[in-house]
Amino acid sequence: MPAVPVVRHVDDATVAQVAALADHAAAVDGYRFLSDHLWLDLASGGELLAAAVPGSDHLVAYAQASPASGGWTIEATVHPEHRRADDGLLAGVVQAVLDAVRHEGGGRVTWWTHDVSTNEISLAEKLGLTADRDLLQMRRQLPTGLPVMVETRSFRPGADEQALLDVNNRAFAQHHEQGGWLLDTLQRRVRQAWFDPDGIRLHERDGRLAAFCWTKLHDAANGGVAVGEIYVIAVDPDFQGLGLGKQLTLAGLESIEQRGVTAAMLYVDGANTAAVGMYERLGFSRARHDRAFGTILPPLVGD
Template identity: 55%
Template sequence: MRIERQTGAIALAAVDDLLQAVALQQDHQPLPDHLWLDLRDGGGPGFVAVTAHDDGALIGYAQGSRGNGSTAAAVVLAPNAESPELAEALLAELLAGVADNGGGTVDWWVAEPSQLHETAAAEAGLHRGRDLLQMARALPVGTPIAIETRSFRPGIDDDDLVDVNNRAFADHHEQGGWTVATLRRRMAEPWFDPDGLRIHDRDGRLAGFCWTKLHAERRPVEGEIYVIAVDPDFHGRGLGRQLTLAGLDSIARRDVVVGMLYVDPANTAAVHLYRSLGFAVRRRDRAYTVELAPTAS
């Protein structure tokens, strides 16, 4: 087996084949959205990629992408090559790469963690960090919406949306610290639909938004509340509830009968809101975390 840190251009097609094979087996995409975009765009600052080959075949892939004060990491193992040893070997090389890039916090995100992940994390020196809940409910909701929303206007609303996003998610590792370029990378994705990004204006400014994303590859097709944010100036006035309802309505109008979302269980406002709208937990993801010192030069 050969574990290698990739320093030049990545063989995207081979990695994509591996990701698709794992997605078929697990029924979800093994790379979180922001990591996939970073890979597809050739890797921004702080990007680290590690491959594992056996007999010339790609059997494992690990990636780190720098976010808002931390590096988010993912490890993908080919369906017939799953072992804690392979995960740990990929992780160890990935962590060395992050340390070489200046170190800092690393969050290794795992969907439905098992003993394999616990063992690999412990061996690589990571400890349990944040959890992330995936919640879902059947659509339509059937509750009337009490506010007006409109479609996002590409090229006109970009700055205002990023501003509200960053104010609402000021301390968030993955969702905070966006630039207009971060937004536009998502707008360039095939699933992007400006009508599915519902905006509410209040007092002449963009006060909040609910961005939806259809997962057309799932059976049945599912609609995600991809990002929801209310400007802190407008918190606690019912806008979060109404914007969520508007997002779910926009999903249901596209003939989708399942709504889903991800939420940090520590985000009490959001968890309370989603539970009261009938969402129930159907999966738990976990970050394994470590604080790395920069490699001594």
């Protein structure tokens, strides 16, 4: 396959084509291939590197690299109708953005695969990327039948941002993507159509925010069911191990159910044994396995 051109900014027409590709692929795969972070960069005209293979009236393949924590995060997909004859389409777009990152000076790249396939595992190996992280999607039906034993209240926009950021950044201090949030990181999410202040449950102790559980509802799409996600849960390190993680998860699940949604899901790092164990004991089971492949790319010299 000839080299795929890479652009740094995507025009509105291409954004619409990527959205259509994401919708079409989601109908087959059951998930959208671009995570919030990459989608927000694309939709808001942020800095990115994008490689697209056009077809007659739709995109055939697309890969995007977005800046993340001093490196780049990549996500990619091939249009479902072109997957059987995958003659290097995925390899073509992923290779193109990797090359573009080298043009930009290189650095750490992380390619996130969703429901990781043998094709992606062998492609990662060919591209010199190694498995870095596993992310599990876990699911359960609601209601849980378990009581919420702590008091929580809704998020107050304009008043609770800093306290939430402090707890988030302290709880996720070691975490590549969820840690180090800025006010802007939070506000970009608050501005999204799905944002619901009642979907963030806050628990205070000793006059300060001790823990929060942020939920996000996903509409039923393509004959599926609506799903409520435990989007972020964080307990301040000063209050961990006191049962708040479990209680705030239950409070989040209760708020999902109160909004009429009876399926719940969450993503958790496969290495976060404390959280995985907690969710299993709360009745969640593993539904999908995503994998991040990464490497540090040297800059391209002499070009």
